[in-house]
Amino acid sequence: MQKPNIVVLGAGYGGMMTTVNLQKKLNTHDANITLVNKHDYHYQTTWLHENAAGTLHHDRTRIQIKDVLDFSRVNFVQDSVVSIDPKQKKVKLEDGELDYDYLVVGLGFESATFGIKGLEEHAFMINNINSARLIRDHIEYNFAQYNNYKEDRPELLTIIVGGAGFTGIEFVAELANRVPELCQEYDVDPSKVRVINVEAGPTALAGFDPELVEYAMNRLEEKGVEFRLGTMIKECSPEGILVEKDDEQETIKSNNVIWAAGVRGNSIVEESGFEVNRGRVPVRDDLRTPDYDDVFVVGDCAVLFNKETERPYPPTAQIATQMGSTVATNIKLLMNGAKELESFTPDLKGTVASLGHTDAIGVVFDDKKLFGRSASIMKKVIDNRYLMQLGGPALVLKKGKLDMYH
Template structure:
């Protein structure tokens, strides 16, 4: 009887793991089932673009039917509700799946840090549906303003100045002039804030790149509030720790992630923010038949701190999981996972960006944007998305 491998999640880590495992095992030797809530793969790192009308939704979602065509992978569109690693059973909204090996790549959930009102009144950007909601909400604010000219309708707040927050605020800043022209509203009546609890934007980026990003975004009208934690959100108001209040109907929260609650509830060993602990082969602690990939788990760098949850890390984890799982199935030695961080580039809207590639090369402007675009094309080629 073939070994049954169930992969939970078709994000970067899960999709790559399933595709590589199918390619790296003899035909007919393993039954692979991929479970995902949606019938498409989401380019989560690009969601800021449809959120600000820079791309269509269809440009950041790829039908799984296309990606899995001709592959020995069974796709199940369903929602995971429970994992029982002792019984080797996954419960879905529509039934159950038993497995011999499990790959958990369910991604992360939003971390609200206990900020009152943030979950209730803030929007997040973790799916194509949420990107559409943000875009529609901003357009509605512009539509309402001529009929009810309250300043809070045209005051927009992006909470968090990490990669997602900066890329989103840059794209919104580029979008605002078009919205103003369409609505016949002067640009000076629109305010765009980026609020960050830390003393600087883009943590992990070098100071000269941070300064360049600030310069570019300020020129587009972005107002930064750094070192200013949000302490409460209520309808129409964002309260800051320094006592300041921003009157706004729009707060988009990009300030943090935590592990998936399903992973916590399954009893896997996790750190305080709910991300699963794994060994050097990306197996869940205490479970040799369960592999983890992506934001639902973490690995430590040389300084003993977790690597930031990024797409490139998830992709590399997916590759490693497939390699080691195939080794298990074929009785070969496994290989420890060693991340190779190739650099990080942050889009600033339009065709502008800042970033670092490898250990030494820094880039900004169109060159940095080209590097980011090239990285995206390489990934699409890897998963077969560029094939007709």
């Protein structure tokens, strides 16, 4: 009998954990396992804001896939997925085509711009290693330019971050730490630099513990971050952004606009004809698509509803990682002819957001609030735990955040 082809698309949290678990659960004579990814590295999306601010080098964030997977058990294909044809069970790549018996879609997220004019063209976004590195270099270049003009050009030193969700807050926190270093390096007076966080809603981190939100905002304001709450970004242009608050419009000039105000599933999924909700497939409990028994979706390309609240679970690395483990189990069950598959229920351990290298806020184990150094240590423990799951102690030693107390 021919071995089934299992194809995993995307080496993000969901795709990597699916493949690592398949590699453990299946023998080489059971199936052909193929992982397709744009690059030969996996990256920790949860550290990209640090790469974008320049507080952590991107080489710490990327992990060579060959260092984690056994290439004698997994075929790795470095290529870009163009489209999926679930009826023909084929995946079109930029440089070829793959047939599958079981497919796992883990192509991750992209920024949602909600049709706001000019964002795609003029704003930067924290989406992957390349876009994060570009933000770091662009900001640094503007600092380098500043003293080379006769006239004052404050827009070079004005950094606007759209959105005060977790990404926006974590990013401005890194910027607040990076700006003093940049000022020193490029002979810039710190009082000339502005970091402005624009949020449409009435508060930062909507829905999070209000006491912790206040702590975070106070800490960031002390470091010079300006919050513009209840302020909607309406347009972006080469000059900056147009915002609206209480029916009043204002233009804020800036040469550094970073849009961190929402995500959606990779548009390849929608363009391939899968049923989607904000670009994300409303998966069944066993993580298969509503229409195809041989297609699983993991991570930010999937949306799963919490039955108690009837609201979608947020797209997080925590959930993507857990989905990878369930999908590997379910593929093995399907291969063994099982009729019933495992249902996925996220095991939510909490949420911790970093506020720079030594500060953070979080709620863990249902209702335990953490802030400051203890939250920061917890955040690093979470990051190291993921590396342990992915590649064991060697990967923790190589890429982990071991400098907990500095």
